[in-house]
Amino acid sequence: MSVKLRLGLPKGSLQESTFQLFKRAGFNISVRSRSYYPSIDDPEIEVVLMRAQEIPRYVNEGVLDAGLSGLDWILENEADVVEVADLAYSKQTTNPxxxxxxxxxxxxxxxxxxxxxxxxxxxxxxxxxxxxxxxxxxxxxxxxxxxxxxxxxxxxxxxxxxxxxxxxxxxxxxxxxxxxxxxTTRLHANHKAWADPFKKEKLQNLAVLLLGALRADSKVGLKMNLPKDKLDDILAILPAMKHPTVSQLINSDWLALEVVLDEKQVRDLIPALRRGGAQDIIEYPLNKVIP
Incomplete structure (x- = not known):
């Protein structure tokens, strides 16, 4: 019998936003209306749906290897668990x-x-x-x-x-x-699961993907072409502390520039970039941002 990570996910108000987060991280979860055992397209993970209030208790007692629940419920259950990742999302927003x-x-x-x-x-x-x-x-x-x-x-x-x-x-x-x-929502594990090399690595990999999906929230990528002599003008338009990728177009005096930005900035930036000499501007969504 193959080893699986038994993961508790919140049923109820957090369920939809949790499933969406997992989808952006690369995992598809499907559940029948009255089922507490959804299917996930990872044979090494078994998902159990339950109230967020109960998840830390079951993780603490070893019934679950790990789970997602709020810090408030971890403290309320006085659960002695390992915090794997702080996932700043809730049912309506990404705010605590x-x-x-x-x-x-x-x-x-x-x-x-x-x-x-x-x-x-x-x-x-x-x-x-x-x-x-x-x-x-x-x-x-x-x-x-x-x-x-x-x-x-x-x-x-x-x-x-x-x-x-x-x-x-x-x-x-x-x-x-x-x-x-x-x-905020925390991915947390019991100490026995965390001591298991397979389950620890599985949790660490899961954390990387979930955090990457959260970092991509409200961010987009921009691609554009521009003449070489307009590069300084375009860089001056882009927000401070951004480091775009700039590459030379073959057999041309033009450059290609790519940068990741907050989506709310793009509405005002695109017209300014166009006036600054950028052409062929493409905006695209992001699924994950891994630093």
């Missing part, structure tokens, strides 16, 4: 998520100290209790099974919740009084 303490707009609660003796609802019970203890505050912390934002102020005085954009908090007339943790 925040674990925040939030209260009703008109509650009069301004700081964590004002929560002494109050009631707090959260999915992150251990993380919340640890935060309160560090601040010398005694409060009742209860587990929330969902819809946490709507419990303030009728049922609880405050919540600790995960936010990516803050829109849900604002919609429920809540304000953030403190950020407890800034969290």
């Amino acid at each position: 998520i925040r674990v925040v303490m939030a209260v009703a707009e008109n509650s009069g609660i301004k700081t964590v100290k004002d929560l002494e003796g109050k009631r707090i609802a959260t999915e992150l019970v251990r993380l919340t209790r640890s935060y309160l203890a560090k601040n010398g505050v005694t409060a009742s912390v209860e587990f929330s099974y969902g819809a946490t934002e709507v419990k303030v102020p009728q049922l609880v005085d405050a919540i600790v919740d995960i936010t990516e954009t803050g829109s849900s908090l604002r919609a429920n007339k809540l304000v953030v009084i403190d950020t407890i943790l800034v969290s």
Whole structure:
């Protein structure tokens, strides 16, 4: 029986963005609607879908060799795991998520100290209790099974919740009084798997490809041709700290130039490059950027 890396991937809100990230990294994952065991086009990997909240616990206990879950859930599970890679993506953006303490707009609660003796609802019970203890505050912390934002102020005085954009908090007339943790998705492994040469190399290779796909997010390549005497003008137009590849066109006084840029810069750069003498400008997407 061949050895496989058993990898836990998050089911639910992170699932689609995770599958897209793996696709850009070169892995195709497909799953039937009710299946928890997707197929992946790598015979050395076995994928298990489960809630991100549970993945670090199963990795820590050795049920999974490795998994993708947020730092918040690794800390909440008090999981003793090896961090393989910090993958800065979430369900909507490539920005970190925040674990925040939030209260009703008109509650009069301004700081964590004002929560002494109050009631707090959260999915992150251990993380919340640890935060309160560090601040010398005694409060009742209860587990929330969902819809946490709507419990303030009728049922609880405050919540600790995960936010990516803050829109849900604002919609429920809540304000953030403190950020407890800034969290990103982590590829993490248990110590036994990390000590296995095959699984360690497999994880390291996976990390290189996933990080390369993330670096390519919001970046594009530009190719163009230009006369030799326009090179300095074109280099002056390109953003500082960029090092384009410049090559000589055969039997010509023209050069070919290629550079990788942030996609948001290109809209303004292309007309400027055209005015500066560049021709045959080609913009193309990137799948991976490996430094």
